[in-house]
Amino acid sequence: MLRHIIASATVSRQQIASDTGLSLATVSNLVGELLELGLLVEVGYQDSGGGRPRGLVAINPNGGVLVGIDVAETYVHVELFDPALTVLASVEEELHPEENRPDQVVAHVVSSVESALATAGVGHDRVLGAGISVPGQVDREGGVSVFAPNWDWHDVPLRSLLARSLDMPLYLDNPLRACVVAELWFGAGRGRDDVVVVNLGTGVGAGLAFGGALYRGATNSAGEWGHTTLVVDGRLCHCGSRGCVETYVGAPGIMQNLRDLAPNSPFLHTDDQTATIEALARGVADGDPVAAKVVTETARYLGVAVADLINLVNPEVVVLSSWVAGLLGDALLAEVRAVVGRHALRRPLAATEITLCRIAGNPVSLGAATFALERFLSAIGTNAGGLVRQT
Amino acid sequence: MLRHIIASATVSRQQIASDTGLSLATVSNLVGELLELGLLVEVGYQDSGGGRPRGLVAINPNGGVLVGIDVAETYVHVELFDPALTVLASVEEELHPEENRPDQVVAHVVSSVESALATAGVGHDRVLGAGISVPGQVDREGGVSVFAPNWDWHDVPLRSLLARSLDMPLYLDNPLRACVVAELWFGAGRGRDDVVVVNLGTGVGAGLAFGGALYRGATNSAGEWGHTTLVVDGRLCHCGSRGCVETYVGAPGIMQNLRDLAPNSPFLHTDDQTATIEALARGVADGDPVAAKVVTETARYLGVAVADLINLVNPEVVVLSSWVAGLLGDALLAEVRAVVGRHALRRPLAATEITLCRIAGNPVSLGAATFALERFLSAIGTNAGGLVRQT
Ligand SMILES: [Zn+2]
Ligand SMILES: [Zn+2]
Numbered sequence: 001m002l003r004h005i006i007a008s009a010t011v012s013r014q015q016i017a018s019d020t021g022l023s024l025a026t027v028s029n030l031v032g033e034l035l036e037l038g039l040l041v042e043v044g045y046q047d048s049g050g051g052r053p054r055g056l057v058a059i060n061p062n063g064g065v066l067v068g069i070d071v072a073e074t075y076v077h078v079e080l081f082d083p084a085l086t087v088l089a090s091v092e093e094e095l096h097p098e099e100n101r102p103d104q105v106v107a108h109v110v111s112s113v114e115s116a117l118a119t120a121g122v123g124h125d126r127v128l129g130a131g132i133s134v135p136g137q138v139d140r141e142g143g144v145s146v147f148a149p150n151w152d153w154h155d156v157p158l159r160s161l162l163a164r165s166l167d168m169p170l171y172l173d174n175p176l177r178a179c180v181v182a183e184l185w186f187g188a189g190r191g192r193d194d195v196v197v198v199n200l201g202t203g204v205g206a207g208l209a210f211g212g213a214l215y216r217g218a219t220n221s222a223g224e225w226g227h228t229t230l231v232v233d234g235r236l237c238h239c240g241s242r243g244c245v246e247t248y249v250g251a252p253g254i255m256q257n258l259r260d261l262a263p264n265s266p267f268l269h270t271d272d273q274t275a276t277i278e279a280l281a282r283g284v285a286d287g288d289p290v291a292a293k294v295v296t297e298t299a300r301y302l303g304v305a306v307a308d309l310i311n312l313v314n315p316e317v318v319v320l321s322s323w324v325a326g327l328l329g330d331a332l333l334a335e336v337r338a339v340v341g342r343h344a345l346r347r348p349l350a351a352t353e354i355t356l357c358r359i360a361g362n363p364v365s366l367g368a369a370t371f372a373l374e375r376f377l378s379a380i381g382t383n384a385g386g387l388v389r390q391t
Numbered sequence: 392m393l394r395h396i397i398a399s400a401t402v403s404r405q406q407i408a409s410d411t412g413l414s415l416a417t418v419s420n421l422v423g424e425l426l427e428l429g430l431l432v433e434v435g436y437q438d439s440g441g442g443r444p445r446g447l448v449a450i451n452p453n454g455g456v457l458v459g460i461d462v463a464e465t466y467v468h469v470e471l472f473d474p475a476l477t478v479l480a481s482v483e484e485e486l487h488p489e490e491n492r493p494d495q496v497v498a499h500v501v502s503s504v505e506s507a508l509a510t511a512g513v514g515h516d517r518v519l520g521a522g523i524s525v526p527g528q529v530d531r532e533g534g535v536s537v538f539a540p541n542w543d544w545h546d547v548p549l550r551s552l553l554a555r556s557l558d559m560p561l562y563l564d565n566p567l568r569a570c571v572v573a574e575l576w577f578g579a580g581r582g583r584d585d586v587v588v589v590n591l592g593t594g595v596g597a598g599l600a601f602g603g604a605l606y607r608g609a610t611n612s613a614g615e616w617g618h619t620t621l622v623v624d625g626r627l628c629h630c631g632s633r634g635c636v637e638t639y640v641g642a643p644g645i646m647q648n649l650r651d652l653a654p655n656s657p658f659l660h661t662d663d664q665t666a667t668i669e670a671l672a673r674g675v676a677d678g679d680p681v682a683a684k685v686v687t688e689t690a691r692y693l694g695v696a697v698a699d700l701i702n703l704v705n706p707e708v709v710v711l712s713s714w715v716a717g718l719l720g721d722a723l724l725a726e727v728r729a730v731v732g733r734h735a736l737r738r739p740l741a742a743t744e745i746t747l748c749r750i751a752g753n754p755v756s757l758g759a760a761t762f763a764l765e766r767f768l769s770a771i772g773t774n775a776g777g778l779v780r781q782t
Contacts, residue, residue, distance in 0.1 A: 206703070304620045312615060314611075
């Protein structure tokens with residue numbers, strides 16, 4: 001229902017009931033609760049053609065705010081949203097390769113959040129909740145980063161560390177979940193049941209939604225596609241295994257693909273993934289043959305691994321997301337589609353669209369803020385918690 | 392509810408209501424419908440301690456019967472069941488390697504069904520429905536085998552071909568789905584949400600259940616794990632791709648593993664998978680070092696591919712099923728667990744049990760008959776269709 005109001009801008013209770021299939025009584029109760037919470041406001045009346053004029057409601061732009069925090073291996077990106085999930089402020093701080101201790105990362109998160117709140121002129125007291133996405137496996141209930149392979153973090157109590165400085169409800173999850181929720185609410189997953197979001201960053205993984213709902217698996221660690229084996233006895237991976245998908249198509253894997261092809265390439269910025277991937281993207285745009293070859297080689301691995309997802313999961317859509325897809329996605333897409341066409345079975349292949357993430361802004365921050373909105377509504381113990389897709 | 396009655400042998404409406412959480416009125420309506428259909432019978436009364444005595448119901452052993460048909464690459468296995476899914480008769484006919492034309496397979500199915508019915512002394516008129524499992528991808532609604540890679544079948548209208556001789560409702564699906572349903576109702580999947588059944592036969596695949604329900608994907612072709620890539624540019628596969636899991640751990644793949652290790656091994660029965668796998672199983676039991684080596688080599692591939700499933704899906708249980716698991720499963724299990732332990736991530740690994748199928752008899756026939764029961768109940772248009780787990 002909330003997604004419907006967000007999409008409609010202003011809407012009457014009667015219209016919501018008829019569009020969602022909920023009874024008018026249920027809708028009126030829920031709208032009442034949301035008005036009381038300050039998430040919605042009354043914005044006027046609509047002539048009902050003879051009957052009583054109908055009250056119109058909309059998301060309250062001056063209600064609470066939500067924070068979405070994307071902690072990646074190379075940056076911290078914070079966005080501030082109104083309850084309609086419109087961006088109010090956006091801050092990004094770079095993480096240098098040596099800045100991977102929990103206290104360093106926490107300091108960047110805190111300063112980014114403070115600076116986003118200051119930019120928008122919003123105090124801590126107006127924050128309904130903050131969603132934090134960190135790479136790797138997380139224990140949501142405990143607020144703990146269980147394992148972040150690229151930083152070798154084990155059981156870091158991230159929520160407690162952040163709570164010392166940030167006085168707001170904090171909800172921890174990972175980028176795979178955040179990206180899927182963003183696509184389901186606002187992207188290529190809208191109205192679709194079976195969705196795979198392939199996250200291409202430093203680490204890689206696959207966010208999964210089945211039957212229109214986020215799939216977490218038995219212990220919230222489903223989607224570790226980055227650590228499925230593409231090459232038996234292949235490249236050594238941070239996780240301890242060999243030949244993982246991530247070692248060929250994650251940012252450091254792409255750097256290795258470049259090194260294998262041209263060890264002295266000017267595109268290569270040792271110890272700087274971001275600069276290297278950016279240089280490759282510029283190289284592709286300039287028609288450089290080495291950059292094109294790196295894309296082809298990367299697409300050869302990525303296409304096989306995406307075909308594996310299509311054969312196993314039979315999804316309606318595969319979305320390529322995250323910062324590597326943002327930089328190299330246009331170059332990769334056609335080649336990935338061609339490789340998938342040679343490796344996927346005909347029936348699931350025909351049912352799958354492969355596309356780039358089309359969400360403006362940062363989908364991980366957006367998804368993290370959406371989690372915060374959902375958890376806020378559940379946490380206050382109103383029926384409104386049932387309004388949002390339970391994830 | 393039906394599963395509950397099957398498990399309870401005899402039970403009162405009041406007991407069903409209290410155990411299932413359905414209202415007594417709902418249970419009474421549904422029981423009434425099932426009594427009318429002859430699926431249930433009244434079997435006596437239970438003292439209710441002062442009140443009206445409570446009627447007891449049970450599955451009617453003289454009600455209709457269900458047929459479960461497992462068409463594999465090397466045999467046709469037919470089982471006849473009462474509505475409690477107890478086996479009444481069982482028939483198996485071998486399929487020789489050259490017998491892979493649709494008319495040949497259909498002839499074996501028809502003669503097996505006729506002989507099972509004759510053995511049990513049951514006429515066509517008492518058959519509520521027959522579930523048929525065929526390898527590969529199927530179009531359930533059309534009753535068509537869309538693609539069976541090991542036979543190179545394309546768009547074979549199997550249901551129409553069978554309907555010429557078998558006068559009963561016919562429901563087509565594949566062994567991945569049948570095995571999962573059998574495990575959910577009667578095996579290691581009972582009471583579990585996220586279940587993977589690894590089917591090891593001539594072809595291999597993974598049946599998937601999420602949230603306690605069978606997962607089909609967008610076009611009923613989910614679970615084609617056998618055609619995910621284990622070795623980039625590896626062995627050529629029937630599907631046209633290279634390095635598929637199936638080419639290393641399916642029965643012909645295991646024969647190739649044997650050929651690679653000992654080209655002149657007496658275990659090798661050229662063109663006879665069944666005889667070869669049986670000989671290997673006897674060799675393992677006799678402590679033969681070549682047989683043991685083939686198991687180790689096969690487990691090396693199978694373990695990596697099972698670890699991929701655990702990392703991606705994060706299931707509660709992985710069940711090894713089908714005829715190759717029946718013959719070599721005991722030998723494979725410990726080695727597969729060891730390889731999985733080296734390749735799966737710690738968190739999902741800790742949450743997963745890896746086990747052999749413990750269903751007595753043929754789980755594919757059982758699952759196919761369960762489909763027939765579900766579809767029969769839906770097809771007659773009663774509320775009883777809602778009784779069974781929708782698959
Ligand atoms: Zn790995
Ligand atoms: Zn294949």
